[in-house]
Amino acid sequence: MGRITVKDIARLLNINPSTVSRALKDHPDISKETIEKVKQVAEELGYEPNLQAISFRNRKSRLIGLIIPDMNMYFFPSVIKAIEDRVRAEGYNLLVLHSNNSLRGEQNNTKICDRLGVEGLLVSVSAESENLSHFEELTERGVPVVLFDRIVDRRDFPIVCIDDVQVAGKVVKHLYDRGFRKICGAFDDPHLSISKRRRQGYEKMLQDLGLEVKPEWIFHADSSETAGEKMAEVLDLPDQPDAIFSMSDQLLVGIMQACLAKGVEIPGEMAIACISNGLVPNFWKPHITYMHHSGEEVGAIAANVLFNMIRNNPVPHMNWVETNMVVQSST
């Protein structure tokens, strides 16, 4: 009733399990006839190698861990997709874990990956993660850890992301070039370094352009709903902005909902530009202008860096992901 093992095949053919093992992988020590017989019996019995036993014996799990802060619909699905494709192409399997944006969850997930013996770990850190010491148990044992997108820049771990400061600046500059001078900024959780860096790029560009940085025109939100609420407040200000920079698709949704609810004409009364995975800005008419920040590309590059590390190839500390501006309608 249990599964077929090499021992079963060996017993049936009156040979040694070691011979079966070698025959199944065409070892030159084994005669062609024996190889034939073994393979035939294995086929007939429907033999499937026990990966647990193999992993255990080789002290290799063929497992890659992926820890994401949350399973939102906007960015991580495409990242996961790209990573899984690559991981599978390399003959590995992927374990996806989410930390619920908490440090505790991230630490637990890391421990699980450790206990399962993952051979590499890809992480987009939680909002609470400043201290990254929980990854050191892994790196000390030679298990590579790569941070992507939501990162904390410690020299110990290679990071994969866009140049957030520059990219945010470029989007703001784009709005400026189109004549907008009162540019509001919407950012994710203020604890996230990705939020800090994008806000930094936004503020720096405003200053470089000689524009004022108005705190009333800047808000942080970690969900579409709160972004909508904050946006509604901005729309009630006596001194209203004429444009909005949104650092993500998730915030864009809330912003659009707020604008549509108030009947704000876009881009007539309010221009919008954002950083996006590429789908969401096209939901509305006219389409929203965005800087394309491809989740699939981030995933592909992160996986690539990881496998280079697994193969002991040198990898750069910073791995920039390209972005490109997609200008739509009159914005």
Added chain:
Amino acid sequence: MGRITVKDIARLLNINPSTVSRALKDHPDISKETIEKVKQVAEELGYEPNLQAISFRNRKSRLIGLIIPDMNMYFFPSVIKAIEDRVRAEGYNLLVLHSNNSLRGEQNNTKICDRLGVEGLLVSVSAESENLSHFEELTERGVPVVLFDRIVDRRDFPIVCIDDVQVAGKVVKHLYDRGFRKICGAFDDPHLSISKRRRQGYEKMLQDLGLEVKPEWIFHADSSETAGEKMAEVLDLPDQPDAIFSMSDQLLVGIMQACLAKGVEIPGEMAIACISNGLVPNFWKPHITYMHHSGEEVGAIAANVLFNMIRNNPVPHMNWVETNMVVQSST
């Protein structure tokens, strides 16, 4: 440099590995002092049990497999989230695999799950899956398989989904009750049984209401883009519908894009109602009316059925997921 094992602890304390093993799990045969010492040393050395070894020895992987057709942003992220939460709460880990909507991919994924020794498998089948024999290797060895959402109804496997026929009918009926009589229908890949059933419910309700089923008003699309194209064609018909039923969020996006592109007023010129996970219909103003089909609920119920099977509790063959109508604006 390698990881700490029970043997290391045993050597350090001049005791037997078996004593260490028992001490770590408070076996009554071991004295309190020994337990203390062992635990202290384990703590100091940062001992982490090797789950591979444990899985191997116990012939239990503590792994659950999840196979989805594709990593789209609309439905599966919420399903995955719910499943992972439950799986983790049970002390298991989740392996997420996607089949790229191909039978081959699904078969490969199943084989991988088999080789890894998963203790249960959750599947949303690919568009190409009619024959489900690849799952039998697992069920024959007592590994439960549960199908959800995109299902094929074979008596062998419990299924978790909404009552697609009835739900689609209800949405159509809702449009009818609001006075619409020319109701277009948008469905996913025609090979999917979920598409067939929802279309069946749509057509049956039209007939029950004495309305004509017009083939020109029915289209199938497996992406937002093609849905948009097909919708644009419908909008060019001489005899235009006054309402649309969309069977999913993904199609809704394409439909909305087409309507917005043509300047069709919603719901004035065209009423829309759909089956949705609940977020997408609120992207626009006015919000789109929808039948709420919660991905999280589907995931939670599917996981629940699976764990009941793992515990040898009896489970029903059909496991219905509840839906509820969310009526918005004037539609």
Added chain:
DNA sequence: AACGAGTGCGCAAACGGTTGCGGTGGAAAA
């Protein structure tokens, strides 16, 4: 005839943790 070089296969250990069984030593019961 003796030697060398291969060919084909078996033996046994190992990976880390668990567990049935058995043994020792000391205290209590007979």
Added chain:
DNA sequence: TTTTCCACCGCAACCGTTTGCGCACTCGTT
């Protein structure tokens, strides 16, 4: 004093697969 009993711990086997080593046997070469 002998027997019984229990608390505490060690021994060894086991899970399935792999692999270094070595043995037996066959050929071809001097």
